[in-house]
Amino acid sequence: MARTNTLDSKTFGYWAHLAIQKYFQKIIKHEAEVIKDKDPEALHQMRVGMRRLRTAVTSLAPALELPKAAQEKKIAAVARQLGQLRDLDVLQDALQNHYLPTLPNSEQGILKKVLTAVGKQRQKSLEQVRTTLKEQRYQKLKQAFQDWLEIPTYGELAQTSIDDILPELLLPSVSKLFLDSAWLIGVKLAAGEINVPSPLNCEIVVHLLNDHGDSLHRLRKQAKGVRYQMELFTDFYGFQYQDYLKDIKAIQSILGRIQDSAVLAAFLTDTLNSEMSVKLPTLAAKLMANRYQAWQEWRTLQQRYLKFQTRRDFYQEILQTVPTSAE
Numbered sequence: 001m002a003r004t005n006t007l008d009s010k011t012f013g014y015w016a017h018l019a020i021q022k023y024f025q026k027i028i029k030h031e032a033e034v035i036k037d038k039d040p041e042a043l044h045q046m047r048v049g050m051r052r053l054r055t056a057v058t059s060l061a062p063a064l065e066l067p068k069a070a071q072e073k074k075i076a077a078v079a080r081q082l083g084q085l086r087d088l089d090v091l092q093d094a095l096q097n098h099y100l101p102t103l104p105n106s107e108q109g110i111l112k113k114v115l116t117a118v119g120k121q122r123q124k125s126l127e128q129v130r131t132t133l134k135e136q137r138y139q140k141l142k143q144a145f146q147d148w149l150e151i152p153t154y155g156e157l158a159q160t161s162i163d164d165i166l167p168e169l170l171l172p173s174v175s176k177l178f179l180d181s182a183w184l185i186g187v188k189l190a191a192g193e194i195n196v197p198s199p200l201n202c203e204i205v206v207h208l209l210n211d212h213g214d215s216l217h218r219l220r221k222q223a224k225g226v227r228y229q230m231e232l233f234t235d236f237y238g239f240q241y242q243d244y245l246k247d248i249k250a251i252q253s254i255l256g257r258i259q260d261s262a263v264l265a266a267f268l269t270d271t272l273n274s275e276m277s278v279k280l281p282t283l284a285a286k287l288m289a290n291r292y293q294a295w296q297e298w299r300t301l302q303q304r305y306l307k308f309q310t311r312r313d314f315y316q317e318i319l320q321t322v323p324t325s326a327e
Contacts, residue, residue, distance in 0.1 A: 052228055062169075063157050065153040091264065182218060186208050206291065219255060220252055226248050237322055
């Protein structure tokens, strides 16, 4: 392994160092504000930094020799705590600002009680985050990255040309995304031919989402990972690559809306200890409509990427890197 701060700007190791430095600094920048809990955006940005650092560490592993305290599992443990608090912020904001004003008075009263419960749960989660960020485990994680960034230790592939190695980094995760069986939800496959039925009504879609929600959530997480990985290397590709990246972002976003709606409905049912449609019928109908709308948007992307030629063109784009002139 090599120890150097002066790798050529065209090497894999140089770009790996650049990425880790960028995302680590993003985390540190927002840490104090997260502890103060004055602005939810700080939590969001720190969580994003953690996610992107985790992606960088795993995606760029062949070029890196990181200390044990800076391994992916250590990052994931902190990211989970931040994620739980952020999820409650998103839930609270959706209920308070998006849904509450649109409900009849009878349902508003019920939802306000739910918001009180969310507030209490959020306070507990905030205390857990504050504890985590003060614990020795997190301090060791920070120190490990600070030490590595000062005197980085690289693996054997660090000296490889970044232009040459990029396809090998990106294609496996992209291929895994497109091989997921969730792409076939709501379509018919026979003798190698894919048949997409005419638009499905709301009842059928709700049934599909109830039966296959976990699969779509898995696909969403894969899309998120591909997105973060692709975003590491936008400097090496042209406009077509950006278009594919936009599609991956849209897949993540649309499937995220479907998942968020399902999580919200489950949370309300659990909190109310009753079927949501009984106590909050208006809100239940709104959530169902939102899921159906998201499904229609998903259907467009699903059909596009079920086509062999679309996927093949995506792969070809990844193979065609544009040499960078960075110094």
